Amino acid sequence: MNRPPQYGDFQYEIYLDGLKGIAPRYPVDFASLEEKAHAVMPWWVRNYVAAGCGNEHTQRANVEAFNRWGLVPRMFNGSYERDLSVSLFGVNLPSPIFMSPIGVIGLCSQDFHGDLRVAEAAAATGVPMMTSTLSMDPMEEIAQHLGQTPGFFQLYTPGDRDLAESLINRAQGAGFKAIALTLDTWVTGWRPRDLNYASFPQLRGYCLSNYFTDPYFRKRLEKSPEEDPAAAAREWMKVFGNSLTWDDLKWIREVSHVPLIAKGICHPEDARKAIDLGVDAIYCSNHGGRQANGGLSALEMLGGVVEAADGVPVLFDSGVRNGSDVVKALALGATAVGIGRPYAYALAVGGTDGVIQQLRSILAEADLLMAVDGYPTIADLRKGGLIKAV
Numbered sequence: 001m002n003r004p005p006q007y008g009d010f011q012y013e014i015y016l017d018g019l020k021g022i023a024p025r026y027p028v029d030f031a032s033l034e035e036k037a038h039a040v041m042p043w044w045v046r047n048y049v050a051a052g053c054g055n056e057h058t059q060r061a062n063v064e065a066f067n068r069w070g071l072v073p074r075m076f077n078g079s080y081e082r083d084l085s086v087s088l089f090g091v092n093l094p095s096p097i098f099m100s101p102i103g104v105i106g107l108c109s110q111d112f113h114g115d116l117r118v119a120e121a122a123a124a125t126g127v128p129m130m131t132s133t134l135s136m137d138p139m140e141e142i143a144q145h146l147g148q149t150p151g152f153f154q155l156y157t158p159g160d161r162d163l164a165e166s167l168i169n170r171a172q173g174a175g176f177k178a179i180a181l182t183l184d185t186w187v188t189g190w191r192p193r194d195l196n197y198a199s200f201p202q203l204r205g206y207c208l209s210n211y212f213t214d215p216y217f218r219k220r221l222e223k224s225p226e227e228d229p230a231a232a233a234r235e236w237m238k239v240f241g242n243s244l245t246w247d248d249l250k251w252i253r254e255v256s257h258v259p260l261i262a263k264g265i266c267h268p269e270d271a272r273k274a275i276d277l278g279v280d281a282i283y284c285s286n287h288g289g290r291q292a293n294g295g296l297s298a299l300e301m302l303g304g305v306v307e308a309a310d311g312v313p314v315l316f317d318s319g320v321r322n323g324s325d326v327v328k329a330l331a332l333g334a335t336a337v338g339i340g341r342p343y344a345y346a347l348a349v350g351g352t353d354g355v356i357q358q359l360r361s362i363l364a365e366a367d368l369l370m371a372v373d374g375y376p377t378i379a380d381l382r383k384g385g386l387i388k389a390v
């Protein structure tokens with residue numbers, strides 16, 4: 001059997017480079033990366049990425065929740081080699097992380113083709129990208145940059161069913177291995193950082209390429225998006241939102257031929273019902289606190305969702321900032337853990353290379369925590385190694 005990747009070895013590469021006088025080009029930790037990114041991003045992109053809902057309490061709670069959990073070190077159990085591989089609805093992944101969908105990721109790289117740059121980082125690292133419906137480049141082009149790494153497509157289900165089915169068919173045709181339905185964003189949450197400057201990138205025509213290239217969207221327009229982009233953006237606003245019902249889920253299940261992931265599920269009953277209606281994975285997330293300033297962190301809701309899912313894979317994100325957070329979410333039962341803002345900031349600072357370095361850093365920290373604390377596999381982590389400290 002092949003030896004699984006030992007992600008922690010990345011630190012030797014860094015230290016050995018140091019002997020030649022070479023330091024990492026970008027910070028390996030989130031706080032320094034965020035600071036650098038905020039200095040280089042255009043103000044309206046920076047605000048959009050940093051923004052949370054209301055006074056951003058939930059956004060902060062997501063991050064702080066991780067501090068209340070700690071791993072108990074175990075010794076004498078031979079964690080010299082670790083195995084972080086996971087399997088999701090038949091897709092085998094070398095590591096348990098993926099890149100969460102970020103609608104404006106296209107704008108986070110200096111060339112405004114961030115979706116392609118992130119796809120290249122996915123190809124280089126084996127870390128899947130979940131590409132958003134809101135991208136600067138159409139999904140078919142993004143798929144071509146993913147190499148051998150599986151890609152997932154995130155769907156904002158439009159109000160127009162023909163358009164929704166067209167987006168699903170295009171994603172399947174482009175080779176995406178699963179479709180994630182985002183349930184918590186049929187309307188945008190109240191985000192003062194954007195509202196104070198009246199700035200919403202999509203209404204300026206950014207990140208709408210999947211719509212502008214879609215025959216069913218174009219049918220709705222009097223003039224093409226090339227002739228009248230402002231009218232096309234206004235039409236997008238009309239068609240974007242769809243507050244889905246359980247009956248809609250049955251319809252989407254029927255028209256989708258790849259595994260379906262329900263994103264934004266935080267209540268155990270919703271998890272159970274979605275699984276009963278044929279969903280293949282639950283994605284426990286509160287959208288990074290951007291949508292509802294409801295108070296609870298996503299991490300607090302993970303345990304209940306995992307229990308209700310009863311063995312069906314549970315993806316998790318919201319507040320994950322480093323490798324230790326990844327390990328804690330895995331120990332609480334997440335099958336795979338989504339990285340959000342850290343890769344957006346890495347992209348702003350270092351393009352494809354920046355994302356690769358950040359993903360490798362997160363994986364190295366996770367792997368080394370498991371090595372030092374004596375948990376060689378994810379199954380070992382789940383045998384009660386994590387305790388609530390406060």
Ligand code: FNR
Pocket residue numbers: 048049050062100101102103104132133134154182263285286287288289290317318319320339340341342
């Ligand atoms: C998002 N997120 C998101 N989710 C989704 O399903 N479709 C999308 O297009 C977007 N767009 C988006 C833009 C930006 C700027 C951010 C920060 C987030 C939510 C994302 O998938 C994930 O749930 C959060 O990023 C997790 O929170 P943290 O860990 O990044 O704080």
